[in-house]
């Protein structure tokens with residue numbers, strides 16, 4: 276089924292927010308989290324609310340529910356639901372409203388579910404809280420709701436605990452709980468954040484199907500503009516607590532009239548395009564200390580003195596299209612455009628690092644286990660099979676190139692990155708660096724290796740020691756891997772901070788004083804400290820907002836151009852990979868199933884798994900419908916990898932028993948033996964060569 280705007284909206288307003296202001300009181304100051312927000316949502320409408328972290332999206336959702344916590348309050352304005360002012364309701368009336376009429380699916384499914392109750396009990400509890408039904412009736416209804424949201428085996432899964440389900444299944448359980456009382460309004464707060472693209476497309480499909488079936492009105496909060504483009508009818512763009520632009524989805528994406536909306540669109544990477552995601556400079560202002568004038572003025576390319584006085588009102592651009600900007604006509608006349616193809620792609624040199632037949636297996640069974648093949652013996656002693664995280668991988672990385680490594684969670688990407696750097700010991704196979712076997716290095720050669728090979732981790736919040744200053748954090752690798760004296764180290768720290776666009780004043784700061792983007796800059800400065808020639812970037816931008824993400828990709832590109840550094844960029848996001856990589860490898864269940872130059876991967880022939888990944892990426896253009904290939908089930912456990920082709924349990928193009936019995940070798944495509952494009956699949960090239968409908972590329976604009 277195709278994703279499409281269903282256009283089932285009516286003129287009847289379900290939710291009406293008027294001039295809403297929300298504040299949180301904190302010691303010594305008030306955070307003005309939502310200011311002057313007005314919006315109406317019609318029955319049957321899917322209304323998207325987008326914006327960066329700190330824009331007030333989630334606070335707005337909590338204000339709708341009148342659920343702001345002890346330190347939050349609506350200071351002025353109204354929220355009406357079906358004409359009733361919700362601030363007039365008693366606490367018991369609000370309790371009845373929440374769940375019965377308005378349901379809310381909070382961010383982060385994992386922490387929203389009770390870890391000590393089975394998911395069936397949790398859904399049944401919600402049903403009993405709002406309906407007068409017996410425990411067994413509620414349990415039966417819970418199983419039906421789990422079936423409705425496509426939980427694969429509802430009778431069995433109902434008895435499971437949240438940790439036994441995948442992230443996508445946990446999200447489905449939360450949606451089942453929200454829908455169990457047939458609410459009129461469903462508020463979904465970042466329902467796909469943290470999910471792989473294939474799971475994301477299934478959740479988006481589920482939301483569409485449920486909307487059609489239950490005719491629910493939906494408020495969808497997400498930072499993901501592609502999802503907004505694909506499934507919403509109307510859109511509100513928020514920034515620093517204010518609504519910056521609002522209108523029907525086509526107006527917002529075709530003719531964005533606010534410089535902030537234009538900036539967000541320019542910062543969003545697009546698959547296979549020559550667009551270089553372009554950052555919005557600066558940061559969201561401090562919401563406890565706001566100046567007069569436009570909150571976006573310090574970051575806005577169109578700002579003039581007139582923007583810095585008074586309060587900026589919403590202005591009408593067209594029917595059902597408003598913007599909060601004094602200079603919107605200038606912004607429409609000459610909109611902010613992303614850079615095109617400006618990331619310098621270095622020409623690759625000779626081989627720098629390579630791995631042959633690399634395997635990493637965790638939890639190998641004890642010797643006694645391996646002596647007995649009888650599975651009943653293994654069961655008796657509870658000997659679980661080992662985890663094959665990296666399975667027979669060959670890889671070559673050349674000097675000055677950026678190689679992208681893509682796959683879903685659990686594909687073994689991070690384990691491969693760490694094994695290449697000897698942070699994990701390979702179970703089998705060899706890694707060579709500049710032609711020398713890393714496994715044979717003595718301790719001084721290992722020290723030399725680590726001065727040349729560094730890693731940047733995914734989460735800048737946890738990868739920096741909170742007790743050390745930024746100066747100490749960046750200095751550490753200089754102490755460990757270089758012979759620089761104290762003065763040289765101090766000078767180098769300041770130089771590195773400058774290179775990542777942070778001033779010398781950061782030397783004495785602690786990580787908690789920095790924003791997420793600044794922390795990731797520090798992590799990058801630390802990795803560059805010993806002048807490495809190779810850096811593994813493990814999901815370096817996945818925890819960051821789209822604008823900060825563009826900023827970090829820019830920085831990595833600049834540093835690569837300056838130093839000729841080689842990167843292995845690990846990401847679950849093909850759009851990010853597409854923006855910066857020269858070559859790409861697709862990984863599934865510990866194996867590389869396709870590899871090639873960047874353009875090889877985005878054009879046919881495609882491995883069936885690559886095809887599914889690419890088709891699952893929603894399009895930023897609301898006129899272009901996505902047709903995601905929905906893969907059955909989740910990635911199998913690495914303890915029980917399928918025989919034959921590891922993808923055969925989910926492959927929509929599976930041929931038959933050959934796929935179950937015989938593991939396909941990587942074969943070169945097209946140009947024959949000299950081709951850099953290789954695919955591991957039993958299909959003929961013709962069968963892998965159908966174009967993907969709706970996939971953006973330069974040819975189709």
Ligand code: SF4
Pocket residue numbers: 533534535569570571572573575576577578579582587599600601602603
């Ligand atoms: S009012 Fe001025 S600063 Fe604000 S978005 Fe418009 S042009 Fe930019």
Ligand code: SF4
Pocket residue numbers: 882883884920921922923924926927928929930931934939955956957958
């Ligand atoms: S070998 Fe068979 S199961 Fe594997 S990807 Fe190809 S067609 Fe699908």
